[in-house]
Amino acid sequence: MKYQITLLKSSLTQTGGLEKYTWQIAQRFCQKNLPVTLLTTGASHPPFISDYLNIVSFPIDYRLSVLNLLQFNRCCAQYIKKHPTPIIFGLDRNQFQTHIRAGNGVHAAYLNYRAQEEGVYKKLSFFFNPLHQMTLQLEKKAFEHPELQILFTNSHLVKQEVLSHYDIAPEKIQVVHNGVEWTALEPHFQSWHQKKQTILQELKLPSSCYHFLFIGNNYRRKGLSKLLQALSLIDNQSFHLSVIGKEYHLADFEQQVSELNLESKVTFFGPRNDTYQFYQYADSLVIPSFYDPFANVTVEALAMGLFVVSSARNGGSEILSPTNGTVIESLEDISSFAQALHTALSHPKTEKSAVAIRESVKSFDFSHQLDRMVELILDPV
Template sequence: MAHLSTCKMSHLPTKIAILKSGLTHKGGIEKQTRCLATAFAKHGCDVTILTSGNPTNDINNDSYQTVSLASKSKLSLAHIMRYNKACTQWLKDNPKDIIFGMDRNPYQTHYRAGNGVHRAYLKHRAMTDGWLRRASFLVNPLHRTILNLERRCFECPELKTLFVNSQMIADQVAEYYPQAAQKTRIIHNAVEWNAMADAFNLAHGKKALLCHERELNPDCLQLLFIGQGYRRKGLDFLLNGLAILSGHQIELSVVGKDRELKRYRQLTHELGLSRCVHFFWSA
């Protein structure tokens, strides 16, 4: 990122606020938030993460400051509104050179669209949801709030760069928010090779043992689905695709938690995939 170099060059450190409404989950966006904060700090920037709840692992971090602006709410809509209002006021009282959003916020200079485009997500959901659920998309206050924040975020005049992690998301941005297309930059997700090299190098030799421990068939092609929020990440489409390929030797391991786990177990049963789809660490 070009702005990293400016942190060292200026006489005063570049002041950066990173917006992430929650840091307590162990997801990819939370991990990337910390990586960004650490990288900016190493380049001499003055970094503050604006979050909510009680991020105990970050409060005592020496590289960057973490400020919790609001308590966590069980209601997603209330939490979004409370957090964004608190961010707006805090940034008004504490101006920053760069405002780097990891969530949809109404004002930011840089945004990493880790959650994709919500308008496209609802379109994809409409392919699998019933008519009543599809109709609710138009009136559901949570969806309406997210769509409003997304529009304000992508169309914000101060937005300089919109980071996405795939060509698919870049195409969705261009389709639904064409004015943001010229600001879009694709940066694919990477693997921390130095930290994980040994595991990758040993994986092939340990395949038989791992399959035995997880009760997988070593003769099958092994597919891995990782992530929280199965529906948003497209597990429905993957399962239906596997059903079409039922004559092939393929197994799928699903790793991650989801509130609809029971429904997905039932779906695998209905599709005749119970023997080749396995759910791990889903409780």
């Protein structure tokens, strides 16, 4: 059958953004009555049922990540050889696909950024790390494969990184920015103003100051240390920072807060499943990432009416404009970072500004972005 589709995504046992995206795109194809075979290493209960969906789960569960990566690639290659389809859409790390969504960015670029931030010894360690080396090999084979038809990137930042690291025709690359559940967030957005004070009271936060918000796991790579330094340069401004996310070395950041005399202005909340209520009371979201292909929180925050401060190394910064956000010129220049925060302080969230910011990302509705990708996949076939 001409429109048979094979999807590749290793583990689907988690509930993260990439897992959700995989299920959503599988459902889109099934809704078009197109047979979909999903190759994975484990799938929790599918969020939908369809006669057009066939899940093939390979029993792979090694302790070493590199072995899981290697074996999944082998299993997929063997299956595809026996069951070829005209569309092989990869959302993971595999050596061959006709279509790829590089949602995690370019691993070669990621390692370069890490080396810049963590020093020469860390860079040397990458050469002896089998997981990094295998990922780089698969990435090169996939991106430079002659049968690759479309490589989807979620930002122009990632597109340029692909072109700088690999030999691929630019016309094969399509940029489709990450989408947001724009409609699903509407009830939370509509009630933010009336719930703000109640939430602040429940969380024991100050009620009459400017509220910055930081969301991200692994605070170092997400740039929290730089943010704290920049905040320490702000004088004569009443503000508070809420920090959301998982961090194994939390004590190090708590000590930095103490050393910078920010104890009364920073609260660590750890991982949370109710981030929407933090969006409801916050004025702005700060995303000082050292590398983010496209941080989903960028468009989520905008859809909740928040002004966004982002590093240029976050692909999501591409959708910012002077009315809904600002880009930090340099993470290395803390005074430049502080200036971006001052810009945010001049944009407190009001009912009027929140509506305007939310409307600025209406076109990034998740369904619209997903449909665009599906159309680009099916149209050339």
